[in-house]
Amino acid sequence: MPVGVEAWLTQIPPITRGWLLLAVATSIGVQCQLVTPLQLYFSVQAAVQKAELWRGITTFLYFGPLGIDFVFHMFFFMRYSRMLEESSFANKKADYLWLLILSAIILLGLSPMFNLPFLSSPLAFVPIYFWSRRHPSTQISLFGLITITAPYLPIALVGFSWILNGSWRAAASDLVGCAVGHLWWFLWDVWGREMVGGPGFWSQAPEPLRRLVGEE
Template structure:
């Protein structure tokens, strides 16, 4: 049985980096090192006060320490790692691009007032759930450590939405994550299968970020 340090070191770089940054963001907020309102996505502050960091930092705050926060962190550790090791194995840059594309898609959707949420991290995490369900359509899943079942990919996100409704978790962020996930899957899988052309390639500027992850989280 591996130790916590061995488990941490075995994690793939992108999922590890995102999970650690989300944990650090919530811990720092809990210690009152910053006010979460200062990183919330508010386009008025972005365009009028040039607070560009809000476009990025809002994705790392998954909420205060709570049951929903723990579930989101587990999703990164389980489904994110499973994707990065499985379908995206040896394609780490593609996995990072998936998250970046999802973040950009969510920022665009948030321009619409009734689709806006101050923190888009939960939506990005739910996008991971959607993509995982697509890539592992017949896998046996364990939901919240309580229910173990084998379901078709279509039902997993909806089962989790139903449970979030029971627990009183807002559903809009998860719906947005599903939309972003479907858009990515359409462009990378469904459209190439239908047209025979794959034009949605990972940009070259994504690759240098992998070196940063390797230096700060894998050294």
């Protein structure tokens, strides 16, 4: 791997970097026909009844075949996940991982309801939405075409995703991710502050997870 790419990767926070590398490797594996999407998607029947438990993980790693839509989702996921991990979760990688784990569990539960076999894009929209609500006054230029404030970013990206895919289903899956992101923003920043008066169990990683990532 070129030194420039290695240097760029080392600058990305660990949780975002790990997810990025696994997602890219998964799509390359599909492109090279080492695996097929049929081996990666999530369904209750396949994961539970057939004991194909890996599907509960691979569904969050496959962003689709290499192409414009793949680059679109990976770019915005990596950009805003990185920014969130470097700001709100600076030196709190266990808490950020805990946020993603809880979001993944909710999305697995919602998958049969919305017929979502792949949950990578919905999960990627969780940190995007979370970041946008924590930086409400930030101005963002999208592709040099329009300038919006951060809270409108997720909806704008959902619209671009709809245009790229030409199908409402892709937009619907991203909206599910926005809904989960809104839930956690409400619990962490609104409910936790106004009703609980401090962080709740959902905003603090359990001790085993902290030890796993080296935060004892």
